[in-house]
Amino acid sequence: MSNSKDWEFETICQRFAEEKHFAQAVVPPIFQNSLFVYEDAEKFSGRTTDPDVWDYTRVSNPTIRIAERKIAALEKADDCRLFSSGMAAISAAILSCTRINTHVICTNSAYGPTRQFLSQYLSRFGIETTFVDGKSLDAIREAIRPNTSLIYLETPGSMFFDIQDIEGIVAIAKTKNIATILDNSNASPYFQNPIEFGVDLVVHSATKYLGGHSDLIAGAVCGSLERMSVLRNEEGLLLGAILDPFAAWLLIRSLRTLALRMERHQANALRVAQFLESHPKVRKVFYPGLDSHEGRELVKKQMRGTSGLLSFQLKDASRDKAFALCNNLKLFRIGCSWGGHESLVIPFSPPSEENAPEEWFLRSSIGLENAEDLIKDLSQALKKI
Numbered sequence: 123m124s125n126s127k128d129w130e131f132e133t134i135c136q137r138f139a140e141e142k143h144f145a146q147a148v149v150p151p152i153f154q155n156s157l158f159v160y161e162d163a164e165k166f167s168g169r170t171t172d173p174d175v176w177d178y179t180r181v182s183n184p185t186i187r188i189a190e191r192k193i194a195a196l197e198k199a200d201d202c203r204l205f206s207s208g209m210a211a212i213s214a215a216i217l218s219c220t221r222i223n224t225h226v227i228c229t230n231s232a233y234g235p236t237r238q239f240l241s242q243y244l245s246r247f248g249i250e251t252t253f254v255d256g257k258s259l260d261a262i263r264e265a266i267r268p269n270t271s272l273i274y275l276e277t278p279g280s281m282f283f284d285i286q287d288i289e290g291i292v293a294i295a296k297t298k299n300i301a302t303i304l305d306n307s308n309a310s311p312y313f314q315n316p317i318e319f320g321v322d323l324v325v326h327s328a329t330k331y332l333g334g335h336s337d338l339i340a341g342a343v344c345g346s347l348e349r350m351s352v353l354r355n356e357e358g359l360l361l362g363a364i365l366d367p368f369a370a371w372l373l374i375r376s377l378r379t380l381a382l383r384m385e386r387h388q389a390n391a392l393r394v395a396q397f398l399e400s401h402p403k404v405r406k407v408f409y410p411g412l413d414s415h416e417g418r419e420l421v422k423k424q425m426r427g428t429s430g431l432l433s434f435q436l437k438d439a440s441r442d443k444a445f446a447l448c449n450n451l452k453l454f455r456i457g458c459s460w461g462g463h464e465s466l467v468i469p470f471s472p473p474s475e476e477n478a479p480e481e482w483f484l485r486s487s488i489g490l491e492n493a494e495d496l497i498k499d500l501s502q503a504l505k506k507i
Contacts, residue, residue, distance in 0.1 A: 126195030131312060132381045139191035142184075152371040153185045171355055173201075180362055186370040190342075192377055193332065196311040197324050199344035203354050204370060208307065208327025210363035211341025212236050215323045216244070216272065217361075218353040219301040223248040224271040229256025229286055231279025233305060233327075240274070256286040257417070263294055270298065275321075276305040278417075280460070281470070281485060282408045282433060283308070285417025288424050292320040307331065307461070312384040313427040322349060328373060330461030331429065334383050338372045340365050383463075383490065387430030390496065391488040397497045398434050403504050408433040430488040431460055435481070436507070443507050444469035444482035450503035453496060460487030465496055 126134050144151050158176035160166040169175075173182040173190070186204055194202035205211040216239065220226060228240055230253050240251040254261040256275060273295050277286040288304065295302045303323045304316040310331040316324050326332055328340035341363075343353060358364070365373075388411065395409040407414070410421045411428035421428065436443050447469075448456050454467040466487040471480055488496065 336462035
């Protein structure tokens with residue numbers, strides 16, 4: 123069996139976990155079936171939940187397993203479990219680290235539905251959550267309670283791209299025997315491997331960069347064999363949010379170009395960010411690849427690069443101007459997701475303090491188009507507002 127430690131990132135994407143050549147097919151087939159039968163009753167009586175023994179697709183499936191093993195290798199984890207959506211993966215990971223009446227610390231940069239799951243859904247079961255500024259190690263230390271069981275991070279975030287000190291937070295957590303989960307969807311395993319800094323579980327909305335083509339919805343949880351064995355058999359099997367084999371096959375397809383796509387996303391985003399930063403109608407650009415980003419030193423310490431997601435604010439931060447810019451763009455489409463091949467933009471206004479003036483921002487997922495074409499499109503739209 124191949125060892126991912128012997129191979130570099132791109133080779134893992136192409137070849138790892140594909141030792142079994144089904145009918146000598148260069149592309150593994152889709153096992154679009156729910157059930158695998160046994161040769162005799164004796165083998166059936168010894169059935170197992172080993173993910174590499176085929177029994178029932180809710181347990182495991184050859185197509186799904188190839189994608190899981192590839193992602194685990196890319197994240198430098200022992201194992202991976204794929205789910206039917208990013209939120210299915212996130213909620214399963216959180217549930218695996220919490221019990222009734224425990225306490226969670228979550229950074230403010232976490233995905234909105236993740237914060238909602240913690241603050242509204244889990245509160246029904248006596249699980250409390252404290253939201254903190256993840257950029258402050260002191261804020262995290264001060265939020266710890268005797269019953270804190272989990273610190274949840276998302277770095278970079280997906281709106282203003284706050285960067286958290288992974289190593290520093292993990293060190294705090296380990297002194298108190300607190301689990302850590304990090305959402306690595308933005309950086310992808312190409313640019314960041316949180317497990318190398320001691321994070322217990324890494325989660326992904328695989329819909330984003332891992333999928334990369336805006337044609338599948340999936341989630342992933344990666345971690346140690348010990349943690350993943352429990353999560354697979356409890357939150358995985360009992361909640362049942364397994365990824366469909368066809369979606370897993372699409373994900374395998376997508377992983378083959380992940381390194382190439384991430385390089386292009388980063389190159390395009392940096393050129394667009396630099397253009398926006400120099401534009402007279404733009405007040406501020408939020409992009410971890412810019413030297414002006416407040417977390418730039420941590421980016422250099424714990425990341426190998428940055429992705430294609432950025433935000434910016436116009437000098438006239440009104441709703442009308444933000445909406446007008448979106449509506450005047452031709453190549454950028456208005457859509458809430460990100461990480462696909464296409465460039466997207468959305469206007470957003472974060473919650474503000476009472477009586478504070480409303481401020482609008484724009485978030486853009488920079489796709490794989492020609493960077494100069496994207497800049498020309500932004501330039502003509504900015505001229506019209």
